[in-house]
Amino acid sequence: MPRTMKAAAFVRPGRIELREKPVPEVGPLDALMRVTTTTICGTDVHILKGEYPVAEGLTIGHEPVGVIERLGSAVRGYREGQRVIAGAITPSGWSNACLCGCGAQDGAGTAHGWKPMGGWKFGNTIDGCQAEYVLVPDAMANLAPVPDSLTDEQVLMCPDIMSTGFGGAESGGIRIGDAVAVFAQGPIGLCATAGAKLKGATTIIAVDRVPERLEMARRLGADHVVDFSKADPVEEIRRITGGRGVDVSIEALGTQATFEACLRVLRPGGTLSSLGVYSTDLRIPLDAFAAGLGDHRIVTTLCPGGKERMRRLMEVIAAGRLDLGPLVTHRFPLDRIEEAYDLFSHQRDGVLKVAITP
Numbered sequence: 001m002p003r004t005m006k007a008a009a010f011v012r013p014g015r016i017e018l019r020e021k022p023v024p025e026v027g028p029l030d031a032l033m034r035v036t037t038t039t040i041c042g043t044d045v046h047i048l049k050g051e052y053p054v055a056e057g058l059t060i061g062h063e064p065v066g067v068i069e070r071l072g073s074a075v076r077g078y079r080e081g082q083r084v085i086a087g088a089i090t091p092s093g094w095s096n097a098c099l100c101g102c103g104a105q106d107g108a109g110t111a112h113g114w115k116p117m118g119g120w121k122f123g124n125t126i127d128g129c130q131a132e133y134v135l136v137p138d139a140m141a142n143l144a145p146v147p148d149s150l151t152d153e154q155v156l157m158c159p160d161i162m163s164t165g166f167g168g169a170e171s172g173g174i175r176i177g178d179a180v181a182v183f184a185q186g187p188i189g190l191c192a193t194a195g196a197k198l199k200g201a202t203t204i205i206a207v208d209r210v211p212e213r214l215e216m217a218r219r220l221g222a223d224h225v226v227d228f229s230k231a232d233p234v235e236e237i238r239r240i241t242g243g244r245g246v247d248v249s250i251e252a253l254g255t256q257a258t259f260e261a262c263l264r265v266l267r268p269g270g271t272l273s274s275l276g277v278y279s280t281d282l283r284i285p286l287d288a289f290a291a292g293l294g295d296h297r298i299v300t301t302l303c304p305g306g307k308e309r310m311r312r313l314m315e316v317i318a319a320g321r322l323d324l325g326p327l328v329t330h331r332f333p334l335d336r337i338e339e340a341y342d343l344f345s346h347q348r349d350g351v352l353k354v355a356i357t358p
């Protein structure tokens, strides 16, 4: 095995560059994964722009598909050479958060301090997977074997996009026959739309303005699409639902405008399920909130991780319930990742997700 590897490191706001770094040492509970395919997330773009701070030199990326190169001495139940994925969020399996059923918040609220999003480690608090190799912590809680029938690209959305989007639909508690509005149809919103369909919603309204994204929303399950640059989505959604409003609205962007619109389209007693990452304080308008008496629920979700979550998501694909392959619109070797960032961050050329192959 080589001693060094190529890895995409954060240098400073506006600059992520490919560097030569040491291949990580494997601790007893870790596994070293040789990355065969990975991708770039909208959150990596927040990091690139300096909107989300990480340490200088940190390897970015949290969506790994690969092969087990080496197992830690205490890891049982896997073999080297096995094809695996790990979730973007890597819960330990034994923290208080994990044992409360909320592994995404692993490590939050310990005697050492309060740290929301503690389970998000790759490309945040430890080196990530836009590299030839990545060290997976707590391997026995996080490595999920990939069924032979599935290609790398077929499972590439499981670690983050699919888990998050589905998580939004699940946290919203969608029931058979529900009306659901999904604000924003980036990769996250598209997976929320697909999740709403799988949960049994029968009126799914997808909001965006990019024609390719609205088209993809229809393919993945939207019954109606609303171009917010041409019509007021709140009025359109009220019209489509015969004035009732939706049972569940899903926010998949992270802005005041979309959060507020999500509140305004809810029926009394409906649920606002929020997925976006916000960068300013939110304001809750009194009228849309029915002065606090609307029986609304507002829930948030950080991408669920862990091997059992990954197994289930791959099962959805293997069972033919959903094909997210079409979300991969562009392909780059790791050597050209800087170009891939440029294309992805400017949303050029109809890009949805890029596949990066070391």
Ligand SMILES: NC(=O)c1ccc[n+]([C@@H]2O[C@H](COP(=O)([O-])OP(=O)(O)OC[C@H]3O[C@@H](n4cnc5c(N)ncnc54)[C@H](O)[C@@H]3O)[C@@H](O)[C@H]2O)c1
Pocket: 041, 042, 043, 046, 160, 164, 183, 184, 185, 186, 187, 188, 189, 207, 208, 209, 210, 213, 228, 252, 253, 254, 257, 258, 274, 275, 276, 277, 278, 301, 302, 303
């Ligand atoms: N909760 C989580 O665990 C989690 C995980 C990953 C990403 N995220 C966050 O989810 C959000 C979406 O990520 P993405 O990669 O899909 O984003 P993206 O930037 O690819 O897509 C955003 C979409 O929003 C559309 N849009 C812009 N203004 C709009 C408006 N007013 N109404 C409706 N649509 C509008 C854009 O046209 C675009 O298609 C980001 O904030 C990201 O950081 C959250």
Ligand SMILES: [Zn+2]
Pocket: 041, 042, 043, 044, 062, 088, 160
């Ligand atoms: Zn992400």
